[in-house]
Amino acid sequence: MALPDLDKAVGCSFGLEIDGVQIKQISEVSGLKMEQDVIELKQNTVDGKYVIKKLPGRPKAGEVTLTRGLTEDSSFEKWVKDAHFGKMGSARKGGAIIVYDYEGTPLKRYKLTNAWPKSLEIGALKAGDTSVLTEKLVVTYEQMEVE
Template identity: 75%
Template sequence: MPLPDMDSSAGHSFGLEFDSVLIRQITEVTGLKMEQDVIELKQNTADGKYAIKKLPGRPKAGEVTVTRGLTEDNSFERWIKDSRFGQMASARRNGSIIVFDFTGVPIKRYKLINAWPKSLEIGALKAGDTSVLTEKLAITYESMEVEL
């Protein structure tokens, strides 16, 4: 259920969807952004004053990190294995990061174009530690579109 224009939403939970496979146990998403270069045009105005005009440049590729608790699911490992061995045709995928509200309904979707995994980091392994083991997947992408 979409929120009214002036309300904001708390991201209750997050999901990662690639190739129609939805991973709902994402606990953190960092680095998700759209960015572009800025071009500075230096010129003289009609009355002879020096002016700098800023223009939009090329879009920049991005990188996002998703974190989840360590599980038996090995989809992250299978995906990064393709990129590590140069099988980029199967490693590059289009997918989405989904933000769910408290009822589990998607409220926003960030579509990642030509995304592939850059790294997989397992949380610190400490004997006797009571914190949850996590895995962080860094995903690089060529562009991002916002949906919903």
């Protein structure tokens, strides 16, 4: 059995694709997960023993946090503004989070359904600080699929 090529498994960069628009400067992605409810079925067996069975329930919606260095690109702000003013028809979008390898080739895509921005946070502003300013976008979604 051949060993997997783990060199390509290192996620060097990340991107967000929303309605065909790609933002490739994402430096961190956190909270990306697929989850569903668990239903407990309590019953007695034929011989009278009490058992609890766990069954899969409904999928849960999720949230993912995207962090990037502050740039002139205002796509995050425009998207947040639509959601903030209740324009949910234009704020809810389909898209994907893409993991790229060191050569820029997509390794994996996490497709998000009905995603919209929950919040946008700008990093701390400190005079004389030499760290990079960041912006964190929290995106909520109804469903995630791995492509």
